[in-house]
């Protein structure tokens with residue numbers, strides 16, 4: 001409990017632009033997120049024997065052609081760039097954000113330093129990603145901090161066992177005037193996941209849709225993806241099944257958050273596909289954790305389900321948590337000229353059964 005509280009404090013501090021100490025098994029790093037730093041906070045953080053260095057993800061180091069300067073044996077090792085006088089905050093921001101590469105193409109030369117505490121560095125980058133920030137941090141060995149975090153704290157923060165039902169109510173919706181909504185709360189993570197129950201539970205496995213939040217598609221009618229039609233199509237399919245459960249998971253942008261998804265869209269406008277855009281930003285192709293969905297179903301008493309999806313990882317994610325998927329039901333819809341390349345990428349590169 002206190003571990004997940006420490007992670008929540010650290011995530012909050014990083015988002016606000018405050019320094020955090022990351023305690024790894026191999027050392028301690030004090031970090032300040034590049035994205036939320038500002039002139040005075042960086043000046044305060046830089047105070048000491050030497051200015052703070054800059055830690056970037058392995059993916060960003062590869063784009064910046066720093067691979068040759070890092071330890072050959074560890075291609076996934078982040079890069080630590082030594083600060084020189086010209087490496088000020090605007091330069092660091094340009095270094096952190098690949099979506100700005102066309103605006104600021106000339107970068108370097110950089111001197112990559114040896115990463116003394118790779119596990120602490122990896123934890124620091126994980127913390128930034130969990131905060132919805134680009135994995136780019138100013139780092140130093142000491143200095144004042146607002147919060148402290150360990151890898152175990154981050155594990156506790158992610159633990160779906162801390163999810164509980166917070167409220168439930170009748171919610172008449174267009175597809176079912178007798179639907180019921182159930183909201184979940186997590187002890188550490190502020191995300192409020194929701195389940196919408198369509199029809200009446202009758203002891204048979206419900207038709208379930210794991211829907212990850214997509215503000216642009218669900219609310220604004222974006223044509224770049226298929227989320228809006230899939231959301232409404234799922235509710236419609238449930239009215240034709242005996243009953244169903246829509247899990248509305250607050251995992252915007254496959255778990256990278258809205259702002260980073262929009263950065264990924266900027267990169268897609270520059271020609272990168274949805275997979276490479278995520279990787280270039282320093283995130284995984286899919287940062288989602290389907291343990292949350294499994295926990296929600298378990299709390300609703302449903303451990304045998306039919307799942308509407310084209311994504312085998314959703315099925316595997318539920319099964320790994322003890323939820324039996326008795327049937328996968330294909331869920332293909334909403335194709336248009338703006339999302340055809342996106343759907344083809346999902347088919348060709350992420351194993352979607354389309």
Ligand SMILES: Nc1nc2c(ncn2[C@@H]2O[C@H](COP(=O)(O)OP(=O)(O)OP(=O)(O)O)[C@@H](O)[C@H]2O)c(=O)[nH]1
Pocket residue numbers: 210211212213214215224225227230251252253254255256260261264265274278308309310311314331346352
């Ligand atoms: N990072 C990123 N996220 C995207 C992009 N396009 C859509 N998304 C997000 O992807 C998620 C949609 O995923 P789902 O509808 O669950 O789709 P899926 O994993 O492909 O699986 P199924 O639809 O079940 O077959 C939402 O969170 C969207 O915000 C993109 O180009 N980049």
Ligand SMILES: [Zn+2]
Pocket residue numbers: 214216217218225226227228
């Ligand atoms: Zn979408």
